[in-house]
Amino acid sequence: MTGTTKAAIRTKVRRRAGAPFAARRINLLYLPAILLFLGFTIYPLVNGFILSLSNWNGYSPSRSFIGLGNYFRLASDPVFHNTLINTFIYGFGSTILQQVLGLSLALALDRAIRGRNVARAIIYLPVLVSPVVMGTMYYLLFSYDNGGLNDIVVALGGSKIAWLSQAGTSVAIIVLVNSVQFVGISMVIYLAGLQSIPTVYYEASQLDGADAWQQFTQITVPLLRPAFATSVVLNLIGGLKLFDVIQVLTGGGPGYATNSVSTLIGKAYFDNQSAGYASAMGIVLFIIIAVLTLIFNTVLNRRRLEGL
Amino acid sequence: MKSLWKAAAALTAIGLVLTGCSAGGTGGSGGAAKLEFQTGLATSDPILKTLTTMTQKFESTHKDVSINLVPMTNTYEADMKVRLASSDIPDIWATHGWSLLRYSDFLEPLNKRSWAKNFNPALAPAMENKSGEFFALPADTDVAGIVYNKKVLADAGIDPATLTTWDDFAAAAAKLKTAGVTPISASGKDSWFAGNIADFIASGAVNKSEKAGLIKGDFASGGYTKVLDLVQSWQKAGYFNADFSSATTDDLTRSLAQGKTAFIFVQNYVVASALGFVPDAELGYFPIPSANGKPYLVGGEGHAYGVSKTSKHKDQALEYIDFLAQPDNLGKLASAIGGIPGLTNAKSDLGVLQASYEKFVKPGTFPLDPYFDRVYLPNGMWDTMVTTTSGVVTGQSGVTESVGQVKKQFGTLYGQ
Structure with a gap:
């Protein structure tokens, strides 16, 4: 063994001995993140679950344990059932609309056309606006008196329409406003996906005589699956948790007609003084979102792998 | 080891920052008393303007007290519930009809103040408990x-x-x-x-x-x-x-x-x-x-103001409430509300509602x-x-x- 080899071995041994300390140092650096995660995610979740087993009114020093009473109440509460349906409409409605619009916009703005960067920025801009501001802007558009839309209707000789007084139209308006605001996210995801598809596939298919539709269905769509999975899951979670826009546009009304689970939680907690019941709703919403996200992730990822 | 100390120092710094962020309250026990008054009134409310003028007058004669008149948000009730649940209770707040049923556990009884004898008896069913205690100064009788x-x-x-x-x-x-x-x-x-x-x-x-x-x-x-x-x-x-x-x-x-x-x-x-x-x-x-x-x-309780029984500056807060209860001041408040005064010794101008x-x-x-x-x-x-x-x-x-x-x-x- 030469002197050089011995020195190399000594260095390796020293490195190995130092490895655990380096690992310890890295673990220690995790600590702030772990503490924040424990404090702001795990603790509220556990506390929320404990709260859901009580009939606390939301402000008194005392509370009583009522077991699963709040969960049984949820199962038989028609208002909650209707709210759950609304929540799915907001979640899936917004997701579908955002995929269709987002993909269409991405395809249109992926081409080398003049002003495409400006157009991309304009479409993405609402994402940066607070949903409360967005909701207020649309409220001013849809409100009965002095509403922009009704001004147009009247100018065209029609009568004013109470856009937000019917459950069906109000729910549709909420889905539309949410979709318009966040379509920019889908567009950006799809644009990134489109730009990652090598042009050689299109050139080869062109030589084989494929038309534009065939290129879209046989090349673009399969290769956009990873982008699709990301966009769907993000939009779905956002839609299921929808709160601000509803609160500003309709306040959950008329009656209980446009509530999402999130807005109903606010009502139950602060207005009805049923903090325990509100927490039970929160836990159910958490489970629904977790299960749906898991299902979508699994299904979409499996398809993605099959597509490879 | 040096890294360990660095990490500990970083954590301590984070802790101090977070503690600093959460430090709220209504001022320490030393120096001028800073009172928080949740008025339950919108910024544009004419009653808030009257209350502001009155409060400035009080502060001019009580140099050791400053009162922050907080306008309401549109979630006033929810805000108050959160404040109570988290024991971050304002010194004075508008009880918006709920001084007895919702807030009495948190409020100082006011029935022994000097002005209490003028409490409008019409308000008793809504504001007094069985022991004859009431918990807020009624600016008006709704x-x-x-x-x-x-x-x-x-x-x-x-x-x-x-x-x-x-x-x-x-x-x-x-x-x-x-x-x-x-x-x-x-x-x-x-x-x-x-x-x-x-x-x-x-x-x-x-x-x-x-x-x-x-x-x-x-x-x-x-x-x-x-x-x-x-x-x-x-x-x-x-x-x-x-x-x-x-x-x-x-x-x-x-x-x-x-x-x-x-x-x-x-x-x-x-x-x-x-x-x-x-x-x-x-x-x-x-x-x-x-x-x-x-x-x-x-009718019943209208605009009424109670003092937190756990306020660090309870004496000053009660003194302020006593000031508002003076017939002239209460009359002005009731006039701004357009209501009948909550104390019988005050008079208000009901304006168009007269x-x-x-x-x-x-x-x-x-x-x-x-x-x-x-x-x-x-x-x-x-x-x-x-x-x-x-x-x-x-x-x-x-x-x-x-x-x-x-x-x-x-x-x-x-x-x-």
């Missing part, structure tokens, strides 16, 4: 009926004093509708307007035995069904404003002041806001009709019923009343379904 536009009714040839039954009221509404005026304006957005409709009607529609049952936790649906049946009949006749779902308080008061709306079921304080749009609007209020032709007024007061309140002809929800329903029922009434007004819910919802919520909250 007496409410149906607020109306005098000119609109006069033009239609309707004398509000003759509207003693709901049939009379419906006939007047039909006449007004034909004349192109919206008979009743309310809102599902600023939702207390919808809740008031049910609350005002319920005092007369729910009979004595049903009321006694409610206090014992027994919800008989008959009386409340009558309330919502009436609301539904108005909805079917098209008496409500078309912008019910989107109207704000300003929209409603503007419409009333401009003579586009005839009636609003609301407390008199909105008159100040209406006069902001049309200063010479002729407005008044009249007793609420009933099925049996015996109209009544509703005539209604002289005609319907002063003679004592019409009984003053307490607000239905505060006496007969458990704490927390208000939102259910609001939402179910809103559902009926917009035709989104039927009467049976809505009464069922009220009954269910009653059972749950009574159980709490």
Whole structure:
């Protein structure tokens, strides 16, 4: 063994001995993140679950344990059932609309056309606006008196329409406003996906005589699956948790007609003084979102792998 | 080892920053006392302007005290609940009708203050507990009926004093509708307007035995069904404003002041806001009709201010409340509210409402019923009343379904 080899071995041994300390140092650096995660995610979740087993009114020093009473109440509460349906409409409605619009916009703005960067920025801009501001802007558009839309209707000789007084139209308006605001996210995801598809596939298919539709269905769509999975899951979670826009546009009304689970939680907690019941709703919403996200992730990822 | 120390130092720094972020409260025990007063008043509210002037006067004579008058957000009740739940309690706050039922556990009793002997006895059922304690300074005595536009009714040839039954009221509404005026304006957005409709009607529609049952936790649906049946009949006749779902308080008061709306079921304080749009609007209020032709007024605690019993500056806060309770100050506050003073030794200028007061309140002809929800329903029922009434007004819910919802919520909250 030469002197050089011995020195190399000594260095390796020293490195190995130092490895655990380096690992310890890295673990220690995790600590702030772990503490924040424990404090702001795990603790509220556990506390929320404990709260859901009580009939606390939301402000008194005392509370009583009522077991699963709040969960049984949820199962038989028609208002909650209707709210759950609304929540799915907001979640899936917004997701579908955002995929269709987002993909269409991405395809249109992926081409080398003049002003495409400006157009991309304009479409993405609402994402940066607070949903409360967005909701207020649309409220001013849809409100009965002095509403922009009704001004147009009247100018065209029609009568004013109470856009937000019917459950069906109000729910549709909420889905539309949410979709318009966040379509920019889908567009950006799809644009990134489109730009990652090598042009050689299109050139080869062109030589084989494929038309534009065939290129879209046989090349673009399969290769956009990873982008699709990301966009769907993000939009779905956002839609299921929808709160601000509803609160500003309709306040959950008329009656209980446009509530999402999130807005109903606010009502139950602060207005009805049923903090325990509100927490039970929160836990159910958490489970629904977790299960749906898991299902979508699994299904979409499996398809993605099959597509490879 | 050096890294370990660095990490520990970093964590300590984070801890200090977080502690700094959470440090709130109302000032330390040393130096000037900084009091937080949650006024429950919007920034544009004329009452807040009066209160601000008064507070500046107090501060000028009490150099060791500064009072932060905090305007309300549109989630005032929720904000207060969060503050109470987290023991981050303001020194003084507006109790908005709930000094006894909701806040009394957190408030200092005021019945032994020097001005307490002038407490308006009409407020006792709503504000005093069985031991004779009350927990807030009443700036006004809330007496409410149906607020109306005098000119609109006069033009239609309707004398509000003759509207003693709901049939009379419906006939007047039909006449007004034909004349192109919206008979009743309310809102599902600023939702207390919808809740008031049910609350005002319920005092007369729910009979004595049903009321006694409610206090014992027994919800008989008959009386409340009558309330919502009436609301539904108005909805079917098209008496409500078309912008019910989107109207704000300003929209409603503007419409009333401009003579586009005839009636609003609301407390008199909105008159100040209406006069902001049309200063010479002729407005008044009249007793609420009933099925049996015996109209009544509703009322109770209006604008009232309580002191936290755990405030670090309780003495200064009580001193400030004593200052507000001085007859001159309380009179000014009540005048700004447009209400009858909450203390008998104060006098207020009721402005445009003086005539209604002289005609319907002063003679004592019409009984003053307490607000239905505060006496007969458990704490927390208000939102259910609001939402179910809103559902009926917009035709989104039927009467049976809505009464069922009220009954269910009653059972749950009574159980709490």
